[in-house]
Amino acid sequence: xxxxxxxxxxxxxxxxxxxxxxxxxxxxxxxxxxxxxxxxxxxxxxxxxxxxxxxxxxxxxxxxxxxxxxxxxxxxxxxxxxxxxxxxxxxxxxxxxxxxxxxxxxxxxxxxxxxxxxxxxxxxxxxxxxxxxxxxxxxxxxxxxxxxxxxxxxxxxxxxxxxxxxxxxxxxxxxxxxxxxx
Numbered sequence: 001x002x003x004x005x006x007x008x009x010x011x012x013x014x015x016x017x018x019x020x021x022x023x024x025x026x027x028x029x030x031x032x033x034x035x036x037x038x039x040x041x042x043x044x045x046x047x048x049x050x051x052x053x054x055x056x057x058x059x060x061x062x063x064x065x066x067x068x069x070x071x072x073x074x075x076x077x078x079x080x081x082x083x084x085x086x087x088x089x090x091x092x093x094x095x096x097x098x099x100x101x102x103x104x105x106x107x108x109x110x111x112x113x114x115x116x117x118x119x120x121x122x123x124x125x126x127x128x129x130x131x132x133x134x135x136x137x138x139x140x141x142x143x144x145x146x147x148x149x150x151x152x153x154x155x156x157x158x159x160x161x162x163x164x165x166x167x168x169x170x171x172x173x174x175x176x177x178x179x180x181x182x
Contacts, residue, residue: 123168 047053066086073081098104117127139146 120164120168124171125164125167 047056093107096104096107120127
């Protein structure tokens, strides 16, 4: 079973490498096959089932993808990036209680909101996270009458986001201008 999974992984890896780049030399394909074959040397001896193998290779490939893509980390934060912190974040998400569908959906929405907030804050626009949470809770618990206010609230939010994005553009222009003066 382990050999079958390893063979499938090697073929899949070679196929992905071939399909992603358009034209490939034989040397590229030989390298891909060699690297795929070397993965089997890293397999722990205690992989006893398809679940173990799938879990191991998912983790191994995700770890490799992050390790290989550290060059994509912006220079401004590269010195502060720690694999241990990254792994702690992934661990927190993977260990969450998945028996509560709303909870996992909330994690997804929280991560989405966090990305928006971080973009705003990186460009000089502050967001009060607690106020955001309080307003979100109020809205989730709203009555039908309060729900009718939603369209008006959405128009207000659109206006505020436009103002925030305009401020972000100004901050970026100022940052670029100061870089050009240096």
